Amino acid sequence: MRIRITFSKQGALRYTGHLDLHKLWERAARRAELPLAYSQGFHPQPKMSLAAALPLGFSSTCEVLDMRLERDFALDGLTEQLNETLPPGIRVTSIEQVDERAPALQTQVVEAEYQVELPEQADPSDLKRRIESALASESILRERRGKKYDLRPLIESLEAMDDKIVMLLAAREGATGRPEEVLDVLGIAFEETRIERTRLIFSPAKV
Amino acid sequence: MLTPKEIENKLDHILLKVQKPGRYVGGELNSTIKDWDSVQTKVAFVFPDIYDIGVSNVGLKILYDQVNQRDDALAERAYAPWLDMEALMRQHGIPLYALESKRPLACFDLVGFTLPYETLYTNALNVLDLAGIPVRSADRDETHPIIIAGGHSTMNPEPMHAFIDAFVIGEGEEVIHEIIDAVHKWKVESRNPLSTFHRKDVLQQLARIPGVYVPQFYEANYLDDGTVSHIEPTIPEIPKVITKRVVAKLPPPPTKFIVPNIDIVHNRVSVEIMRGCTRGCRFCHAGMITRPVRERPVDEVVEALEAAIKSSGFEEIALLSLSSSDYTNVLELVTKVGEKFGGTHLKVSLPSLRIESVSIDLMEKLKDNRSGGFTLAPEAATERMRRIINKFIPDEDIINTTREIYARGWTTIKLYFMIGHPSETLEDVQAIADLCKRVIAEGRKVAGMRVKLNAGVNTFIPKSQTPFQWVSCDTPEQIRAKQALLRRELGRDRNIKLSFATAEDSFSEAWLSRGDRKMAEVVYTAWKNGSKFDAWQEGKKYDAWISAFEEHGLDPLFYTHRQRRTDEVFPWEHITAAVRKNFLFQDFRQSLEGQIRVDCRFDCFACGILPTFAQMRRENPGDVWMCPEVKSPGRKVISNRLSVVGD
Numbered sequence: 001m002r003i004r005i006t007f008s009k010q011g012a013l014r015y016t017g018h019l020d021l022h023k024l025w026e027r028a029a030r031r032a033e034l035p036l037a038y039s040q041g042f043h044p045q046p047k048m049s050l051a052a053a054l055p056l057g058f059s060s061t062c063e064v065l066d067m068r069l070e071r072d073f074a075l076d077g078l079t080e081q082l083n084e085t086l087p088p089g090i091r092v093t094s095i096e097q098v099d100e101r102a103p104a105l106q107t108q109v110v111e112a113e114y115q116v117e118l119p120e121q122a123d124p125s126d127l128k129r130r131i132e133s134a135l136a137s138e139s140i141l142r143e144r145r146g147k148k149y150d151l152r153p154l155i156e157s158l159e160a161m162d163d164k165i166v167m168l169l170a171a172r173e174g175a176t177g178r179p180e181e182v183l184d185v186l187g188i189a190f191e192e193t194r195i196e197r198t199r200l201i202f203s204p205a206k207v
Numbered sequence: 208m209l210t211p212k213e214i215e216n217k218l219d220h221i222l223l224k225v226q227k228p229g230r231y232v233g234g235e236l237n238s239t240i241k242d243w244d245s246v247q248t249k250v251a252f253v254f255p256d257i258y259d260i261g262v263s264n265v266g267l268k269i270l271y272d273q274v275n276q277r278d279d280a281l282a283e284r285a286y287a288p289w290l291d292m293e294a295l296m297r298q299h300g301i302p303l304y305a306l307e308s309k310r311p312l313a314c315f316d317l318v319g320f321t322l323p324y325e326t327l328y329t330n331a332l333n334v335l336d337l338a339g340i341p342v343r344s345a346d347r348d349e350t351h352p353i354i355i356a357g358g359h360s361t362m363n364p365e366p367m368h369a370f371i372d373a374f375v376i377g378e379g380e381e382v383i384h385e386i387i388d389a390v391h392k393w394k395v396e397s398r399n400p401l402s403t404f405h406r407k408d409v410l411q412q413l414a415r416i417p418g419v420y421v422p423q424f425y426e427a428n429y430l431d432d433g434t435v436s437h438i439e440p441t442i443p444e445i446p447k448v449i450t451k452r453v454v455a456k457l458p459p460p461p462t463k464f465i466v467p468n469i470d471i472v473h474n475r476v477s478v479e480i481m482r483g484c485t486r487g488c489r490f491c492h493a494g495m496i497t498r499p500v501r502e503r504p505v506d507e508v509v510e511a512l513e514a515a516i517k518s519s520g521f522e523e524i525a526l527l528s529l530s531s532s533d534y535t536n537v538l539e540l541v542t543k544v545g546e547k548f549g550g551t552h553l554k555v556s557l558p559s560l561r562i563e564s565v566s567i568d569l570m571e572k573l574k575d576n577r578s579g580g581f582t583l584a585p586e587a588a589t590e591r592m593r594r595i596i597n598k599f600i601p602d603e604d605i606i607n608t609t610r611e612i613y614a615r616g617w618t619t620i621k622l623y624f625m626i627g628h629p630s631e632t633l634e635d636v637q638a639i640a641d642l643c644k645r646v647i648a649e650g651r652k653v654a655g656m657r658v659k660l661n662a663g664v665n666t667f668i669p670k671s672q673t674p675f676q677w678v679s680c681d682t683p684e685q686i687r688a689k690q691a692l693l694r695r696e697l698g699r700d701r702n703i704k705l706s707f708a709t710a711e712d713s714f715s716e717a718w719l720s721r722g723d724r725k726m727a728e729v730v731y732t733a734w735k736n737g738s739k740f741d742a743w744q745e746g747k748k749y750d751a752w753i754s755a756f757e758e759h760g761l762d763p764l765f766y767t768h769r770q771r772r773t774d775e776v777f778p779w780e781h782i783t784a785a786v787r788k789n790f791l792f793q794d795f796r797q798s799l800e801g802q803i804r805v806d807c808r809f810d811c812f813a814c815g816i817l818p819t820f821a822q823m824r825r826e827n828p829g830d831v832w833m834c835p836e837v838k839s840p841g842r843k844v845i846s847n848r849l850s851v852v853g854d
Binding site: 011012013015016017019020023024026027028029030031038044046056057085086087088089191192194 | 219220222223224228229231232233234235236466468469470474516517518519520521522551552
């Protein structure tokens with residue numbers, strides 16, 4: 001049986017990285033006595049995968065995890081049961097059964113939406129101008145970890161709303177826009193902000 | 208003082224700049240967060256090493272539970288921030304805070320350190336400083352928390368006497384409540400402006416609790432040669448000698464383990480199956496100071512494991528004791544654990560197994576596969592040395608057991624050895640190399656060329672309260688020569704991995720484990736000179752220690768490379784683990800004569816435990832303690848533990 005868990009990741013859990021999050025879910029499954037499936041071999045690993053790694057420090061309302069179980073398991077009440085013993089900061093919002101043969105979760109993510117809470121002193125009109133100028137550019141050449149790339153095509157949308165910026169960035173394998181790169185272009189130090197992932201957009205399931 | 212909100216805001220700006228920020232945010236499952244204003248006494252427990260090491264400490268876990276079970280008190284936790292975080296905290300004016308409430312440690316009424324090993328001393332000072340609490344006990348006033356400490360290294364508390372207000376000697380699970388009650392009274396009284404009950408008074412009250420040592424009420428006097436002449440209380444109604452606390456029966460083990468949200472060193476549920484050890488290895492501090500042996504019933508252990516796995520979801524179980532093979536019903540325990548948790552992808556570790564084939568049977572019951580190594584500790588490789596240290600395992604037992612381990616499918620064996628006892632010669636060290644070669648050669652006969660051997664060679668450090676408290680350390684030159692010999696002999700075989708710390712690495716531990724009150728100034732200056740994390744390559748500063756000794760006109764060799772006089776009064780003479788000095792001295796002399804003392808489960812050697820705790824023993828007859836029944840244990844009264852030895 002394959003199940004898909006949607007959950008939020010906030011508070012102290014913002015500082016738990018991708019690998020540690022796998023461990024967290026393995027433990028949550030053990031507490032809930034879920035029959036989690038493991039790989040074969042010398043070092044059996046739990047069969048689970050997260051849709052898209054969330055950078056350290058970001059919160060999220062929309063993380064998605066696929067977990068394989070050794071056998072069928074009644075899902076009624078499981079959300080509440082898991083939530084009872086998850087650390088504060090992780091909350092399951094939904095659990096559903098998915099087709100065993102559906103493609104791997106990571107390959108299906110196409111875009112991610114982020115909301116950025118800005119520091120109080122930010123000047124709204126100035127910010128609007130910068131956003132317009134960024135969006136008007138043909139290309140925004142950047143360098144990350146020694147690799148040159150164009151950020152512009154990775155920005156699907158970018159707008160300022162009250163004390164927030166909302167952006168929709170490409171999140172395909174090999175073409176992932178990073179919110180802190182966009183903030184840097186806008187002249188905002190990302191350490192001064194709070195970034196939350198609010199939506200993961202998957203490609204229409206075509207097998 | 209900063210509010211929790213202010214601290215959290217400041218943290219938000221720095222956490223992404225440090226390694227593993229998850230160390231500093233709390234929020235773990237099974238941590239206890241109580242309403243701050245609804246309880247009277249607030250306790251912060253500190254493990255003064257990094258979070259990764261501290262979280263899984265069982266001692267603090269027990270105390271954390273004990274305190275949080277009270278309605279009138281709360282307990283929170285703090286650890287030493289790593290160097291990167293400390294620098295940013297100092298730069299941004301963030302005091303060390305407790306992980307649960309994010310309140311500065313200085314807001315608590317009681318701050319309790321665990322000091323299991325001496326290399327944490329400079330860290331403890333650093334933690335106090337980072338918390339904005341005066342480092343020296345004498346500089347604290349009514350507004351500061353009471354600072355207490357316990358743990359194995361405090362069996363000689365003297366090098367830390369200037370910094371800790373009160374030490375708990377021995378086991379803490381009962382005495383912590385008595386301490387909280389005393390602090391409680393101080394808090395109530397301090398609200399009354401006319402009260403005459405002050406910090407000094409609460410400390411006096413603490414000093415009257417059995418097992419609590421308040422160093423400021425004791426005075427150490429010295430002879431011209433720098434050794435102690437006598438140690439005396441300076442106020443009435445406190446004991447001349449502080450005897451450790453023990454619990455008659457191990458209380459039910461903690462089962463709500465804190466589940467960290469980041470990877471730490473021991474990601475596991477740990478249940479103590481037994482406390483104490485009857486083997487009497489002469490170098491072993493833990494074995495001497497944690498007597499008597501008390502076992503937990505098998506069913507209690509298994510139930511605790513089930514509850515702990517259910518509440519934590521951890522992927523590993525550790526059955527803790529100083530000597531698993533000596534646990535009476537070890538086979539029953541292991542069988543039950545195997546049945547309960549087999550096939551659930553849980554790893555079970557059973558450390559400290561005896562070198563015999565039964566141990567392999569035990570491990571086989573616990574392992575789904577043999578991917579892990581198999582660890583054994585022969586410690587020495589000649590009959591002479593084995594007799595000296597009272598850990599006598601014949602070569603044949605080692606060879607037969609290791610051959611069998613390889614034959615049954617384990618590819619890696621780890622053997623622990625010890626070098627640096629003053630009676631040890633290069634021949635004894637050569638024997639370690641020869642034994643390793645033989646182990647691997649025999650292994651190859653049964654399992655082929657893939658067999659591996661890891662030899663961990665530690666440097667012996669003479670510890671207080673053990674039969675070796677009289678002996679001197681090896682010089683760095685001797686240690687280096689012995690290590691060079693091993694490297695020369697074993698370095699060529701690709702399947703033997705040799706590991707040891709450098710000769711300098713163990714020095715701060717050696718100076719401090721038998722240090723006196725004068726060492727406190729050395730600790731202080733070494734810390735001021737930048738030494739901290741003394742067990743870490745990144746932190747320790749050998750030169751900082753050496754210059755601290757110079758600054759205070761003290762000679763490091765006085766503490767390490769000096770054979771103690773047989774009638775020497777030790778700096779820790781007023782602290783006892785209830786194992787008599789006469790017993791230790793007799794054992795020391797037997798070691799010089801190569802005489803072995805067998806397991807004291809079968810034959811009582813009158814170490815002193817039974818007469819000291821005669822009343823407790825009478826109230827808990829039968830199998831609770833593993834001491835044999837001896838006739839009228841109350842008859843032998845320890846006349847004067849301050850008297851010189853050999854009398």
